[in-house]
Amino acid sequence: MDFLIQYQWEIFIAAEILSFACLIGFGVVRYLLDKRQLSSTFLLLFIVFLVIEAMLALLLYNKTGEIETFQIVVMIFLLYACTFGILDFKKLDRWMRMKIGKWRGVELLTPKDREKMARQKDPRYIAKKYRMSSMIHLFVFVVIQAAFWIYGTSGLGQIIDYMQDLSWIGTENVAETPYANEVLYRVSLIWGIVFVVDFIWSWSYTFFPAKEKGSSF
Numbered sequence: 509m510d511f512l513i514q515y516q517w518e519i520f521i522a523a524e525i526l527s528f529a530c531l532i533g534f535g536v537v538r539y540l541l542d543k544r545q546l547s548s549t550f551l552l553l554f555i556v557f558l559v560i561e562a563m564l565a566l567l568l569y570n571k572t573g574e575i576e577t578f579q580i581v582v583m584i585f586l587l588y589a590c591t592f593g594i595l596d597f598k599k600l601d602r603w604m605r606m607k608i609g610k611w612r613g614v615e616l617l618t619p620k621d622r623e624k625m626a627r628q629k630d631p632r633y634i635a636k637k638y639r640m641s642s643m644i645h646l647f648v649f650v651v652i653q654a655a656f657w658i659y660g661t662s663g664l665g666q667i668i669d670y671m672q673d674l675s676w677i678g679t680e681n682v683a684e685t686p687y688a689n690e691v692l693y694r695v696s697l698i699w700g701i702v703f704v705v706d707f708i709w710s711w712s713y714t715f716f717p718a719k720e721k722g723s724s725f
Contacts (some may be wrong), residue, residue, distance in 0.1 A: 509571055516568060517580050519587060524585070527557035531597060535604035538615055558589055575659070577691050587648060592641065599628075631717040642710035649703050656696060660688035 512519070530550045534539050538547035565582040569575065602621050609616035617625075629632045670676065671687040678697075679685065687693040 509567070511658065512564060512567060513571065514566065516688065519564060520578070523557045523561050527554050530554040530557065532599065532604075535601065535608065539605055539608040540612070558586060564587060574689065575619075575692060577695065580691070580695050582603040583652075591648070609698060631668075631713070631719065635717055638710035640715045642707050645703060645706060649699065653696060656688070656692050658684045661686050 530553045534554070536545050536548035537543050537550060561582050564647075565579045569579055602625060605621070605634065607615035657667050657670070661670070667686065676684045676686075682690045682693045685693050687696060
């Protein structure tokens with residue numbers, strides 16, 4: 509256990525690098541080498557590395573009894589992998605098929621794939637996608653913050669008090685906030701800023717749509 513505590517970040521970074529390598533390996537083995545059964549092993553390994561990260565965060569929490577920066581970072585990465593990461597993987601998969609297909613001189617993209625890739629250039633679709641992602645981000649932000657507040661307060665009455673009086677935002681004294689410790693408070697402040705910027709940026713595609721891009725494939 510002492511080894512895990514001492515090298516927790518190194519283990520996490522190594523697991524992230526290996527998990528990304530597994531995704532690349534999946535595409536290379538499946539589309540370049542045309543070994544579909546073997547490629548499934550890389551997806552399985554990717555899931556295994558995610559489980560390792562989750563188990564490591566849980567073990568460290570059981571050891572310290574506190575939610576620290578490491579657990580929060582792992583949670584963010586796992587949430588991404590289970591939400592936006594799936595969509596990004598599908599985009600990466602189509603991109604690999606397009607590139608590897610050109611190298612091999614074969615067609616690896618289906619008509620549906622090309623339709624989806626063309627849609628990615630439609631300003632209306634882009635605006636809709638960003639609106640949806642902003643609402644998902646809003647939902648995740650509210651749920652996680654609610655969990656932090658429940659963890660750091662004594663009950664509903666205290667939560668309502670903090671909601672009615674927001675003067676504690678930006679304070680240097682974590683005891684004046686609804687958060688249990690400094691780490692949760694600082695992470696929430698940074699996340700709050702990122703959330704506001706992301707929300708405004710996402711909706712800018714609706715109010716200020718981009719011009720449609722030409723096809724490149």
